[in-house]
Amino acid sequence: MIGNVESLLPYYRFAVNHVAVGIHAVDKNGRTIIYNDKMKAIEGLALEDVGDRSILELFNFEQEESTLLKVLQSGIEQTNVKQTYWNRNGTEITTINDTYPISENGVLIGAIELAHDVTALEKAVHQPYRKNHNSVTFSDIVAESTQMKAVISTAKKATRAKLPILLIGETGTGKDLLAESIHNGLVQPTDLFYTLFCHSSDSDLVSRLLDDLNDSEQVTLFCERIDLLSISLQQKLLSILVKLDVEGHQFIASIGDDPVELIAKGTLLKDLYYFFASFTIRIPPLRKRKEDIIPFVTAYLARRSERFGYALDGITPEVEQLFLGYSWPGNIRELEFLLDETTSLATTEAVITYDMLPLHFRMKSGFMIDDPKQATDFIVQPGKELLPLDQFMREAEVYYIQKAMRHNDENVTKTAHALGMSRQNLQYRLRKMKNEGQA
Numbered sequence: 063m064i065g066n067v068e069s070l071l072p073y074y075r076f077a078v079n080h081v082a083v084g085i086h087a088v089d090k091n092g093r094t095i096i097y098n099d100k101m102k103a104i105e106g107l108a109l110e111d112v113g114d115r116s117i118l119e120l121f122n123f124e125q126e127e128s129t130l131l132k133v134l135q136s137g138i139e140q141t142n143v144k145q146t147y148w149n150r151n152g153t154e155i156t157t158i159n160d161t162y163p164i165s166e167n168g169v170l171i172g173a174i175e176l177a178h179d180v181t182a183l184e185k186a187v188h189q190p191y192r193k194n195h196n197s198v199t200f201s202d203i204v205a206e207s208t209q210m211k212a213v214i215s216t217a218k219k220a221t222r223a224k225l226p227i228l229l230i231g232e233t234g235t236g237k238d239l240l241a242e243s244i245h246n247g248l249v250q251p252t253d254l255f256y257t258l259f260c261h262s263s264d265s266d267l268v269s270r271l272l273d274d275l276n277d278s279e280q281v282t283l284f285c286e287r288i289d290l291l292s293i294s295l296q297q298k299l300l301s302i303l304v305k306l307d308v309e310g311h312q313f314i315a316s317i318g319d320d321p322v323e324l325i326a327k328g329t330l331l332k333d334l335y336y337f338f339a340s341f342t343i344r345i346p347p348l349r350k351r352k353e354d355i356i357p358f359v360t361a362y363l364a365r366r367s368e369r370f371g372y373a374l375d376g377i378t379p380e381v382e383q384l385f386l387g388y389s390w391p392g393n394i395r396e397l398e399f400l401l402d403e404t405t406s407l408a409t410t411e412a413v414i415t416y417d418m419l420p421l422h423f424r425m426k427s428g429f430m431i432d433d434p435k436q437a438t439d440f441i442v443q444p445g446k447e448l449l450p451l452d453q454f455m456r457e458a459e460v461y462y463i464q465k466a467m468r469h470n471d472e473n474v475t476k477t478a479h480a481l482g483m484s485r486q487n488l489q490y491r492l493r494k495m496k497n498e499g500q501a
């Protein structure tokens with residue numbers, strides 16, 4: 063250090079308040095002693111607010127969730143910890159924190175937290191393509207399977223055809239993404255991409271269409287999920303489309319099921335279907351193109367680590383097998399949400415393991431194995447003799463209880479609660495497993 067501490071104080075003060083990292087230091091009683099400008103900006107508080115109060119009073123988190131307090135109590139540093147909480151103004155904050163104990167002459171005197179604000183990034187990654195990028199293109203679409211490659215190649219032809227386009231696919235298969243990519247790839251570009259969200263309960267939305275679309279502009283009108291509009295609104299939409307149908311506009315619509323079935327059920331107006339049906343693209347559900355699952359996971363993790371600098375860059379073979387076996391009724395959207403949920407809890411892990419997956423998914427993926435052959439393979443292995451049922455059930459019970467205990471940090475009370483049994487009952491089974499050498 064050059065110069066004495068006193069003369070350096072103004073420099074330290076300046077540095078602390080201009081650095082882009084939130085700094086919060088507390089003394090050994092948990093009282094705030096440093097709270098810099100960036101931290102105020104992150105947490106929406108002022109030093110006067112922080113003054114004499116302890117951390118617990120200021121924020122709505124439980125004692126065990128405050129890393130500053132944990133470090134103060136344990137004396138052990140905690141780095142790369144992600145925290146999402148609501149401050150006293152009710153604002154949601156997500157930070158990645160490094161928290162260190164501060165000691166002098168071997169005695170713990172306080173703790174300091176360095177917080178990187180990732181609130182905005184966290185929100186942005188939720189809808190990674192559509193909300194983030196101004197301009198989604200075909201290269202943003204994961205398409206490893208032959209079916210998806212065919213979809214992209216047909217969609218590219220549609221950019222030249224100057225015909226209305228109908229996108230057919232289950233929820234979450236990527237119809238919106240494809241519509242935007244088509245718009246951005248149009249050989250004769252339009253001025254505006256306008257989405258008509260047909261699942262809004264606002265019945266005026268169709269009426270407003272004519273006012274919203276300015277005569278002078280050429281528009282790509284994407285009518286999202288026309289099958290969710292009432293038949294009378296579909297009639298109204300068709301009459302507007304016919305009026306608008308002049309050279310230069312591009313019309314795209316999407317539906318969530320087979321059009322013949324929708325028409326038969328009375329949820330899709332035949333004439334509206336004919337208006338769009340000149341160029342039809344079917345996006346298959348994810349369970350029919352499993353080759354896209356792992357590439358999507360890889361692309362998702364790469365994008366995330368690029369943004370946050372996380373180490374998480376893969377999944378274990380066990381998770382891969384589970385993902386490939388599951389039927390994904392919510393398609394890519396369901397996979398994306400699952401990855402959001404799993405990675406938002408990750409801290410320093412390098413790969414996603416089975417134990418990191420949310421319990422609801424582990425439960426349901428156990429029952430919703432898509433391929434019955436694969437489901438059988440877990441239990442009935444070729445070339446192996448079948449176990450008697452009661453032995454199989456005993457082994458399954460041991461396996462399930464061990465997993466449940468691990469998931470609940472070996473806490474008997476929590477595990478018993480999660481398994482819907484009494485503490486005594488679980489303790490009895492654990493003792494029995496131990497005596498039989500299974501735990």
Ligand SMILES: Nc1ncnc2c1ncn2[C@@H]1O[C@H](COP(=O)(O)OP(=O)(O)OP(=O)(O)O)[C@@H](O)[C@H]1O
Pocket residue numbers: 188189190191192202203204205231232233234235236237238239240287318358394395398
């Ligand atoms: N092939 C893909 N590659 C990358 N991301 C995808 C792909 N398919 C879907 N997604 C992502 O999955 C999410 C759901 O996609 P999208 O909203 O386009 O589905 P959709 O078929 O329009 O669903 P809905 O019918 O419910 O509106 C989006 O975040 C989208 O970016």
